[in-house]
Each structure stands twice: as structure tokens, then as C-alpha cells.
Amino acid sequence: MTQTDGSPFAPHTAAETAAMLDAVGVDTEADLFDIPDEVAFDGAFNIEPRSEQEIRGELRRLFARNDDLTEFMGRGHYSHYVPSIVDHLSDRAEFLTSYTQYQPEITQGFLQALFEYQSMLVELTGLPIANCSMYDAATALAEAALLADRVRQTSGYRVLVPEYLRDGKRSVLENYVDGAGLAVESYPIDDGNVDREALAELADEETAMIYAENPTVRGTIEEGLSEVGGIADNNEALFCLGSDLVALSLLEEPASVGADVVVGEADVLGLPTSYGMGLGIFATRESFLRQVPGRLVGVSEDADDRRAYTLTLQTREQHIRKERATSNICTNQAWVALRAAIHIASLGPDGLVDLAEDCVRDASALAERVDGIEGYQAPVHDRHHFREFVVHTDQPAAAIAADVEAAGYAIHAIDDHLLQVCLTETNAHATDGLVAALQEAA
Amino acid sequence: MIYDQARYTEGDKHEPLLSEKDTSTVEVDETDSPLPDELTRDELTLPGLSEPELARHYTRLSQMNWSIDSGPYPLGSCTMKYNPKFTEDVAADRNAAIHPDRSADSAQGNLGLLYGLQEYLATIGGMDAVTLQPPAGAAGEFTGILVAKAYHDHHGNDRSEVIIPASAHGTNFATAAMAGYDVVELPSDEGGRVDLDALKAAVSEETAALMLTNPNTVGLFERDIVEIAEMVHDAGGLLYYDGANLNALLGRGRPGDMGFDIMHYNVHKTFATPHGGGGPGAGPVGVVDELTEFLPSPRARETDDGDYERFDPDHSIGKVHGFAGNWLVLIKAYAYIARLGDEGLSDASAKAVLNANYLAEQLEMNVPYGPFHHEFAATAGDRDAADVAKRMLDFGVHPPTTKWPEMVPEAMLTEPTEIESKRTLDTLAEAFNNAYSDTDEAIETAPSRTTASRIDQVSAARNPRLSWQALDGE
Numbered sequence: 048m049t050q051t052d053g054s055p056f057a058p059h060t061a062a063e064t065a066a067m068l069d070a071v072g073v074d075t076e077a078d079l080f081d082i083p084d085e086v087a088f089d090g091a092f093n094i095e096p097r098s099e100q101e102i103r104g105e106l107r108r109l110f111a112r113n114d115d116l117t118e119f120m121g122r123g124h125y126s127h128y129v130p131s132i133v134d135h136l137s138d139r140a141e142f143l144t145s146y147t148q149y150q151p152e153i154t155q156g157f158l159q160a161l162f163e164y165q166s167m168l169v170e171l172t173g174l175p176i177a178n179c180s181m182y183d184a185a186t187a188l189a190e191a192a193l194l195a196d197r198v199r200q201t202s203g204y205r206v207l208v209p210e211y212l213r214d215g216k217r218s219v220l221e222n223y224v225d226g227a228g229l230a231v232e233s234y235p236i237d238d239g240n241v242d243r244e245a246l247a248e249l250a251d252e253e254t255a256m257i258y259a260e261n262p263t264v265r266g267t268i269e270e271g272l273s274e275v276g277g278i279a280d281n282n283e284a285l286f287c288l289g290s291d292l293v294a295l296s297l298l299e300e301p302a303s304v305g306a307d308v309v310v311g312e313a314d315v316l317g318l319p320t321s322y323g324m325g326l327g328i329f330a331t332r333e334s335f336l337r338q339v340p341g342r343l344v345g346v347s348e349d350a351d352d353r354r355a356y357t358l359t360l361q362t363r364e365q366h367i368r369k370e371r372a373t374s375n376i377c378t379n380q381a382w383v384a385l386r387a388a389i390h391i392a393s394l395g396p397d398g399l400v401d402l403a404e405d406c407v408r409d410a411s412a413l414a415e416r417v418d419g420i421e422g423y424q425a426p427v428h429d430r431h432h433f434r435e436f437v438v439h440t441d442q443p444a445a446a447i448a449a450d451v452e453a454a455g456y457a458i459h460a461i462d463d464h465l466l467q468v469c470l471t472e473t474n475a476h477a478t479d480g481l482v483a484a485l486q487e488a489a
Numbered sequence: 490m491i492y493d494q495a496r497y498t499e500g501d502k503h504e505p506l507l508s509e510k511d512t513s514t515v516e517v518d519e520t521d522s523p524l525p526d527e528l529t530r531d532e533l534t535l536p537g538l539s540e541p542e543l544a545r546h547y548t549r550l551s552q553m554n555w556s557i558d559s560g561p562y563p564l565g566s567c568t569m570k571y572n573p574k575f576t577e578d579v580a581a582d583r584n585a586a587i588h589p590d591r592s593a594d595s596a597q598g599n600l601g602l603l604y605g606l607q608e609y610l611a612t613i614g615g616m617d618a619v620t621l622q623p624p625a626g627a628a629g630e631f632t633g634i635l636v637a638k639a640y641h642d643h644h645g646n647d648r649s650e651v652i653i654p655a656s657a658h659g660t661n662f663a664t665a666a667m668a669g670y671d672v673v674e675l676p677s678d679e680g681g682r683v684d685l686d687a688l689k690a691a692v693s694e695e696t697a698a699l700m701l702t703n704p705n706t707v708g709l710f711e712r713d714i715v716e717i718a719e720m721v722h723d724a725g726g727l728l729y730y731d732g733a734n735l736n737a738l739l740g741r742g743r744p745g746d747m748g749f750d751i752m753h754y755n756v757h758k759t760f761a762t763p764h765g766g767g768g769p770g771a772g773p774v775g776v777v778d779e780l781t782e783f784l785p786s787p788r789a790r791e792t793d794d795g796d797y798e799r800f801d802p803d804h805s806i807g808k809v810h811g812f813a814g815n816w817l818v819l820i821k822a823y824a825y826i827a828r829l830g831d832e833g834l835s836d837a838s839a840k841a842v843l844n845a846n847y848l849a850e851q852l853e854m855n856v857p858y859g860p861f862h863h864e865f866a867a868t869a870g871d872r873d874a875a876d877v878a879k880r881m882l883d884f885g886v887h888p889p890t891t892k893w894p895e896m897v898p899e900a901m902l903t904e905p906t907e908i909e910s911k912r913t914l915d916t917l918a919e920a921f922n923n924a925y926s927d928t929d930e931a932i933e934t935a936p937s938r939t940t941a942s943r944i945d946q947v948s949a950a951r952n953p954r955l956s957w958q959a960l961d962g963e
Contacts, residue, residue, distance in 0.1 A: 054833040099828065151944050183810060321817055379769075
């Protein structure tokens with residue numbers, strides 16, 4: 048079945064089209080286009096239209112070309128079980144097919160959901176201001192550095208990041224701060240955590256921001272974050288902490304260790320594994336409110352004196368402030384924030400803390416099992432871990448990862464002899480198989 | 490048409506907040522915790538509600554929200570078109586739900602989709618290569634300007650300025666500034682297009698790029714585009730196409746054929762992926778041959794034996810998103826393009842332009858600039874456009890974008906898209922006309938049939954309360 052009659056989503060009958068052309072006073076649709084001949088195009092893209100059924104089949108076959116592997120992967124993109132209620136409620140068309148809430152009177156529902164999302168982030172971070180989304184953790188980190196630059200009273204161009212920062216995240220950061228004249232530099236890591244002594248020596252009055260992660264990209268849990276915050280304070284630099292919604296439910300509250308900005312992955316809840324699609328956290332102190340990037344939902348009253356929600360402080364944003372805006376961000380990840388909020392609400396505080404505690408217990412138990420296999424040492428770092436840990440292998444890591452993949456499991460090879468394994472409730476059923484595959488590969 | 494929006498009311502609020510329905514505190518108890526006390530928080534306080542309570546909460550919120558499936562949503566420059574339902578199903582394919590660090594060998598399906606969409610977008614825009622990484626239109630702009638900067642740097646040209654018409658989207662200005670450029674604002678000529686004399690005066694060896702929206706933000710095609718391109722290129726600058734208005738051109742004109750070197754596509758506009766209350770979108774970027782080596786890493790390509798692989802362009806700017814961008818959105822865009830094909834895409838633009846022209850014809854308001862394409866800026870004249878818009882909310886339609894662009898006084902920038910029928914357009918026109926001709930009192934006190942009546946925006950900004958914690962004690 049090939050459809051040949053124009054867009055299936057334009058409802059015009061031939062008679063209606065004719066009547067409308069007549070009303071406008073032209074003979075054909077082509078007469079409405081004011082495009083000079085020298086740049087006109089004949090419409091031949093050579094894209095064959097297909098039926099809905101054909102496309103569903105085509106993409107089903109295409110995606111079946113992905114190997115059916117059980118993934119033990121993390122490093123910034125995580126898989127937690129997303130309850131059905133998240134799909135069913137967020138897929139309601141009134142949410143999914145709505146636009147940014149520029150007419151708040153008629154979009155109270157989404158505004159309230161985003162306000163609730165902001166409030167959940169305030170609870171999880173301990174910081175009083177949270178925006179209603181950034182694209183992902185990497186761009187949120189980059190925006191934090193730009194905020195640090197804007198709020199800084201004195202000179203300062205250095206952004207200090209852990210040497211183990213994901214390459215991609217670092218690259219995004221470098222791209223964003225280049226225009227502001229900031230430079231990204233690495234500080235050393237001591238057995239998986241911030242080398243605080245080295246950091247204290249590196250930081251100086253030219254340091255605009257210090258970034259740390261908890262848990263780190265290698266899954267270790269930091270043990271001296273207050274000290275890191277202190278190092279930032281001593282140099283009048285901002286302390287930016289990266290985390291995720293599940294870890295924040297259990298680990299030390301960022302505000303209590305002196306974090307000025309919290310960024311990270313909110314997509315750990317609400318989104319299943321989705322090839323890296325994200326939802327960036329952005330939370331900060333009250334004093335930086337007018338420097339926050341992105342949209343904020345606030346409370347006001349309507350003419351009947353009832354509580355009402357609205358986008359607010361929009362004079363920070365590009366559509367009002369143009370080149371003096373705090374960011375160029377416009378379209379954000381609102382629908383993903385809605386999903387994360389529903390997921391948080393469905394877990395509740397009990398469910399969140401339980402889930403986070405499992406992330407610690409299960410990672411440690413699996414690391415112990417892997418450590419028991421001849422040829423592997425795990426975890427490499429003598430720290431507490433969250434979800435994931437690094438494994439040393441005597442063999443080339445890439446070869447091990449390839450063998451494990453052939454056995455049906457995906458893990459990271461992060462260095463010549465280092466693997467990384469991530470465990471959540473979505474792959475916990477398959478740990479025996481992974482252990483056997485590792486054993487076989489050794 | 491009269492519309493009464495759902496309105497749940499409890500005292501001085503509509504639907505209570507989750508936190509007003511329940512607040513539970515869980516203590517992180519040292520004795521059961523797998524972590525030492527000093528590494529954990531003391532407690533966590535959040536709503537703890539049952540699934541039926543949550544289902545009702547969010548269903549009610551959804552009922553208090555307008556959407557494209559509720560009715561017309563003619564926001565100018567936003568291209569609110571219908572989001573085909575089947576695209577949700579293809580995006581939900583479990584086989585596509587893989588980790589971005591998967592080996593290329595084990596991710597052939599995803600790489601195949603990325604490659605296919607790169608190819609589709611390249612041909613639609615008349616570009617030579619496309620990156621799908623930018624997660625939104627503004628991120629696409631930023632990527633495009635970084636590519637321009639890398640190109641100039643590579644050729645030893647240190648340029649400091651980006652030229653932008655005054656009528657452009659705010660993101661253009663913010664993007665150029667974020668990339669470290671000085672913005673040179675270009676006035677419009679009397680007809681509403683780029684003023685060629687002003688452009689001539691503005692271009693120089695400092696010009697890194699001219700960012701242009703075509704048709705522009707009042708729907709006019711820049712007829713002098715070939716001359717504009719020549720002027721920019723002669724000065725060594727690059728021409729950037731803002732894809733926000735691409736829905737006017739499908740099958741009739743391609744930015745690449747007009748001399749544009751870089752463009753972004755708003756797939757959540759032109760290619761019908763849902764806006765989701767503000768996002769996610771996706772902002773792929775296309776470039777001409779001489780810029781392909783600067784695109785973000787990695788891109789996807791097809792090998793001689795029909796497999797797909799990732800590769801890094803030689804002089805890549807690196808990354809603009811932590812991973813591969815808004816993956817689920819990209820799948821939906823591919824499915825939409827495949828559904829329409831050549832004729833459907835051309836027809837979408839034809840009907841979008843016809844709808845805008847037909848709607849404008851039915852309005853009592855003046856439209857100062859034309860001939861316009863998929864959108865037009867009507868003027869509310871001596872009436873306040875924002876008030877007229879609020880009154881429209883009572884008539885079962887969403888109003889257009891108001892008070893922008895500034896070149897039209899009291900602008901009502903209207904873009905009905907191709908999805909509206911003649912009947913719906915008539916309803917929409919009636920809403921416009923009724924609101925426009927209503928009494929001062931009626932428009933100043935509107936709306937009355939929406940969940941909330943007129944909201945005091947000023948006090949929201951003056952006394953910011955941005956969380957339920959900030960409402961404590963109220």
C-alpha cells in the first residue's frame with residue numbers, strides 16, 4: 048500500500064482546497080510561494096512514502112539488527128525499571144502534545160507538574176532553586192560553568208574537573224565555555240576519589256569553578272566532599288557537584304557539603320535506556336536565582352485569588368534578553384521531567400531510599416563475585432560503590448569485552464586493562480551469566 | 490465555539506500539590522544502611538502516595554492542560570502540528586533501547602536509523618552532511634556557530650562578529666553571544682525583509698556568519714537571498730539558516746540551493762515530533778561539503794558492505810551533547826518523514842501556506858507584511874495583543890504568539906500549520922474576530938473559562954516562589 052495523495056495529516060478535501068484557494072484569490076497552491084525560480088526546488092527528494100504498517104515493520108526489522116545483549120553499562124546513562132504508570136500518564140496527549148506554557152491560564156496542569164518536579168529536586172539537593180530541566184548532565188555542567196563565570200566578582204578562568212571525567216562530558220563543557228574564555232583543566236584522582244591534597248594545591252584565585260561527582264563516573268562514592276567545598280570557598284570559586292536522582296536519595300545532601308550548583312542525570316528515573324537521551328539537573332543557591340539558565344515555574348494568584356502557576360523570571364531568557372540572556376536554551380526536556388516526577392512520586396521516599404541502598408549493596412556483592420574469578424580484581428578502587436565499579440583484568444580489556452559480548456553481555460572497556468560493570472534491578476537477574484562469561488573470557 | 494476547561498477547585502487552589510496530599514519522611518538508618526553514616530543524608534521527605542492517587546493526580550493535571558490534540562494551537566514560529574500516534578509506537582521499540590556506549594557491531598539498528606535520518610535531512614535541506622547530536626533548535630544553532638568558528642580558525646581567520654536581523658528569534662542572539670561573538674543587529678527594510686544596504690554596511694572581514702530565518706519571522710521569503718549569500722561569501726563569511734520556518738519550504742526550496750552553508754532543523758516543528766510541554770526536541774545540523782570535517786563526533790556512515798559504523802570527522806568540534814542527542818525524538822522524526830515521502834512533504838508545506846493565507850483572509854485584523862507563507866503577523870492595532878489573546882482562550886482555541894516580532898505593533902504571529910481543516914480555520918477566525926472586536930472590559934478580564942482566570946505574572950516574578958518548600962506556611 049503506497050500512499051500518493053500528499054500528507055496524510057492534512058485534512059483538506061479537493062473541494063475544500065478549491066474553496067480556500069478561491070477565498071485567497073489564487074489558482075493553485077504554487078501561486079502562494081514567493082520563491083525566485085533560481086532557488087526553487089522541484090520537490091524530488093527521492094523519499095518513498097510508506098504506510099504506517101510498512102514503517103513499523105521496517106523499523107522493527109532495523110532495530111532487530113541491534114544484538115540482543117544484556118547490558119551491564121552505566122558511566123552516565125543508567126537503566127532503572129520504569130513503572131507502567133509513568134508511560135501511561137506521561138503519554139496522555141494533553142501532556143505529550145502540548146507546547147511551552149506561554150498561556151499559563153490554559154496550561155496549569157503541566158505547570159503544576161513542573162513545579163512539583165522543581166520541588167522534588169529542591170528536596171533531593173537541599174538547594175532552594177531548581178529549574179525545570181536542561182538537556183542532559185553534560186550541558187547542565189557546561190551551563191554551571193557559565194553561571195560561575197557570570198556571578199564571579201573577580202577574574203578567574205579555570206574550571207577544574209576530575210581527570211576521570213567522561214571524554215564526551217568534558218568535550219561538551221569545553222565547547223560551551225570557550226566563548227566565555229574559560230579553560231577546562233583536570234585535577235588528579237586518588238584511588239577513585241578526588242585527590243583533595245592535589246586539588247588544594249591546584250586551585251587558586253583564577254579558579255572559577257571546581258566540579259566533582261558523587262558517585263563518580265567510576266561508581267565510587269566520595270568521602271570528603273565538604274573539604275572539596277572548602278577548597279572552592281577558599282578560592283572564591285563555585286563548587287559544582289554532579290549526581291543523579293537515585294544517588295541523591297541516599298548520599299550526603301549536596302547543600303550540606305557546600306555545593307553551589309548541582310547538576311547531573313535526572314533521566315535515571317522516568318526514562319528507560321534510550322541511547323543516551325537525558326534530562327539535566329540544575330539546582331543552585333537563592334543568590335544566583337537571576338543567573339539561572341532555562342525555564343522556572345513559579346507560583347502566583349489568578350484573578351479569583353486562587354493559587355496559579357506560571358513561567359517566571361523570563362527576563363533571564365533569550366526570547367526577552369537576546370544576547371544578554373543567561374543561556375540560549377529554549378526548548379528543554381519538560382516531558383522527561385514530567386516522567387521523572389511521576390517516577391519519583393510512584394517510588395515515594397521509601398522506594399527511593401530502598402532503590403539507592405540496593406545500588407550500593409548489589410554493586411558490592413557483584414564486585415566480590417568478580418574478584419573471586421581468576422584473572423580479575425574488583426573493585427579496583429578501595430571505596431564504597433554505587434551501581435558500578437571498575438575491574439582490573441590481566442588480559443587486554445577490549446578483548447575481554449568482545450568475548451563477553453559474544454556471550455551476550457555488554458560491559459565497558461575503559462582502559463587497556465580496565466573494565467567497568469554497572470548493576471541495577473534491570474540486569475540483576477543476569478549476574479550469574481555475566482560472571483560465567485567473564486570466567487570463560489579470562 | 491465555547492470551551493470550558495476542566496477545573497478542580499479546593500479552597501484557594503485548584504488541584505492540591507502532591508506534597509499537600511502526603512508528605513512522608515524516611516530516616517536513613519545507620520543500622521540498615523550499607524554506607525557509613527557520614528556518607529549518607531539523614532532523611533528524605535517526599536510525597537508517598539499510592540498508584541491510584543497518582544493516576545488521578547496526573548490525570549486531573551492533564552485535563553487542565555491544552556494540547557494540539559485538544560484543538561488548534563497556532564503559535565507563530567512554533568509549528569504546532571499533529572504528532573502521528575504511530576511514531577510513539579516505533580520509538581518504544583525495546584530493541585532500540587540500548588546503551589550509547591554499545592559497540593558499533595552490536596548497535597547496527599540504531600546506527601542504521603541515524604544514518605538514514607542523516608541522509609533524509611541532508612536531501613531535504615540540500616546539505617552535504619548532517620549531525621543529529623544537538624538536542625534542540627538552540628543547541629543546533631550553537632553547534633552550527635561552533636562549526637563556523639572552527640572553520641574560520643582552521644583557515645587562520647579570527648572573526649569577531651555574527652550578523653542577525655532584528656526580527657530573528659532570540660535564540661540567535663543568545664547563541665552568537667555564547668559562542669563568544671559580538672552581535673551586529675540588522676534592521677529590516679520597509680517591506681519587512683533584509684535591508685541590503687544595511688547588510689552591505691554590516692559585512693566585513695570580521696563577519697563570521699549571517700544568521701537568517703527564511704521565510705523570516707513574519708513569513709516573508711527573502712527574495713534577495715542569492716545576493717545576500719554573495720555579499721556574505723564575498724566577505725569570507727558563512728550563511729546560517731535557522732530552520733524554525735522550514736515547514737514553509739518543503740519541496741519548494743532548499744537552504745543549500747539558496748547559498749546557505751549551515752542550517753539546523755527543528756524536528757519537533759517541521760517533522761512533527763511532540764513538543765512535550767516544552768521539550769524534548771532535536772536540532773540536527775546540516776552543512777555543505779567544506780564544513781563537514783568540523784561536525785560533532787561521532788557521525789554514522791554506511792560501509793561498502795551495507796553495515797553502519799561511527800566515525801569522527803577530521804577536525805571535529807567534539808561533542809555538544811553527552812551522548813547521541815535526543816534519540817527517541819530522532820526515531821519519531823524518521824518515521825514521520827518516511828510516512829510522508831516526497832509528495833507528503835511538499836503537500837505539508839503547500840497546505841501550511843494555504844492555511845495561513847486562508848486564515849488571514851478571514852480576519853478583521855490587518856496583516857502589514859506579505860506575501861507571507863506558513864505564518865503571518867496580524868496587528869491588533871490599538872488593542873493590546875496579549876489581552877486579545879487571553880480572550881481567545883475562552884473560545885476553544887489557543888491564541889497565536891503575541892507581541893513578537895517587534896516590527897509589527899501588537900503582533901499576533903499566527904501559524905496554523907497544514908493540519909487544520911477549513912472548518913477549524915473558520916472556528917479559529919471567529920475566535921480571532923470575536924476577541925478582537927470585544928469590549929475593553931471583556932478582553933482585559935479574560936479568560937474566564939480556563940482552569941485559572943487571568944494570572945498575575947508580575948507578582949510571580951517580584952516574589953519568586955519556585956517550590957512547594959517556598960510555600961510553607963501559606
